[in-house]
Amino acid sequence: MAEKKEIRKAEAEKQEVQTPEGVERMETCRHYIPKTDIFETDNEMVLTIDMPGVAKGNVDVMLEGNILSIHGHVDDNQPEEFGLIYAEYEVGDYERSFTVSDEVDRENIAATVKNGVLTLNLPKASPESKRIAVSD
Amino acid sequence: MLRRNWFGYGNRWPALRSDLERLQEEMSRLYSGAMRTIAPEYPAVNVWANADAAVVTIELPGVATEELDISVVGSTLTVKGKRETNGEDGKYHRRERVSGSFARAIDLPFEVEQEKVDAKLTNGILNITLPRAEADKPRKIKVKAL
Numbered sequence: 001m002a003e004k005k006e007i008r009k010a011e012a013e014k015q016e017v018q019t020p021e022g023v024e025r026m027e028t029c030r031h032y033i034p035k036t037d038i039f040e041t042d043n044e045m046v047l048t049i050d051m052p053g054v055a056k057g058n059v060d061v062m063l064e065g066n067i068l069s070i071h072g073h074v075d076d077n078q079p080e081e082f083g084l085i086y087a088e089y090e091v092g093d094y095e096r097s098f099t100v101s102d103e104v105d106r107e108n109i110a111a112t113v114k115n116g117v118l119t120l121n122l123p124k125a126s127p128e129s130k131r132i133a134v135s136d
Numbered sequence: 137m138l139r140r141n142w143f144g145y146g147n148r149w150p151a152l153r154s155d156l157e158r159l160q161e162e163m164s165r166l167y168s169g170a171m172r173t174i175a176p177e178y179p180a181v182n183v184w185a186n187a188d189a190a191v192v193t194i195e196l197p198g199v200a201t202e203e204l205d206i207s208v209v210g211s212t213l214t215v216k217g218k219r220e221t222n223g224e225d226g227k228y229h230r231r232e233r234v235s236g237s238f239a240r241a242i243d244l245p246f247e248v249e250q251e252k253v254d255a256k257l258t259n260g261i262l263n264i265t266l267p268r269a270e271a272d273k274p275r276k277i278k279v280k281a282l
Binding site: 005012013035037038048054079089113 | 178186191196198221225234237239245259261
C-alpha cells in the first residue's frame with residue numbers, strides 16, 4: 001500500500017523553528033524542526049529524525065531532567081564557483097526537544113546517524129526496578 | 137448573391153463551433169497542466185549552474201542509493217525513487233516522516249554530457265553534477281581584420 005503512495009510536497013515541507021517574539025538568535029543561520037517518527041516497542045522507544053545534511057559529528061543530543069533536546073548542525077557545502085539559479089529549499093540547522101517519560105533507562109540511550117537520519121533508541125527501564133512494595 | 141452569402145456563412149458555422157471547442161479544450165488542458173505542477177513537487181531541489189556545468193542538490197534523508205533511479209535525456213534530469221520510513225512492529229506515537237514513491241523531472245538550462253554525469257549521496261543529500269555538452273557550449277568567434 002505504501003509503495004504506491006506518491007509523496008506530496010506539502011507533507012514534506014520544512015518548517016522553521018519559531019523563537020518567542022522579540023527574541024532573536026545569535027547565529028544568522030536558519031533553524032528547522034526536523035520531521036520525526038516516534039514508535040514504541042515492548043522494550044524501547046525509537047525516535048527517527050530526518051536531518052538531511054547533518055554529519056555524524058554534528059549532532060548534539062542532551063538529556064536534562066525530563067527534556068531530551070536534539071540539535072543538528074549542517075555544514076554549508078554549497079558548490080564553489082556555481083551560482084544558485086533555482087531554489088526550492090533552504091539550508092539550516094535542526095533543533096527539537098521532547099519530554100521523556102520516567103520509564104526510560106537514561107543511562108543507555110543510543111544515537112546513530114545514517115544517511116541524514118538520526119535514530120535514538122531509548123530503552124525502557126526494567127519494570128522490576130520501578131515496583132514499589134506497599135506495606136500494611 | 138445573397139443566398140450564396142448565407143450559404144457561405146452557414147458553412148462557416150461548424151468551423152466556428154469547432155474553434156470554440158478547441159479553445160475550451162485548450163483552456164482545460166492549461167488548467168489541468170497548472171494543477172499538475174502544483175501537486176507532487178517532491179523532493180525539493182536546488183539548482184546551481186555556471187557556464188560549464190550544473191549541480192542539482194536534493195534533500196533525501198533515509199533514502200538508500202539502491203532506491204534511486206537517475207536519468208538524463210537532452211537537458212532534462214529525472215530522479216525517481218522510493219522512501220521507506222516504516223519501522224518494525226510497534227506502536228506509533230508520531231508519524232511525520234513521509235514515505236512512498238517520488239519522481240521529479242528537472243529542466244536544466246542546457247544540454248548535458250550524459251556520459252559524465254556524476255551523482256553522490258552524502259548525509260542524505262543527493263548531489264548531481266551535470267557537465268554541459270560540448271556541442272552546446274558557446275564558442276568564441278574570432279573576428280578577422282581585413
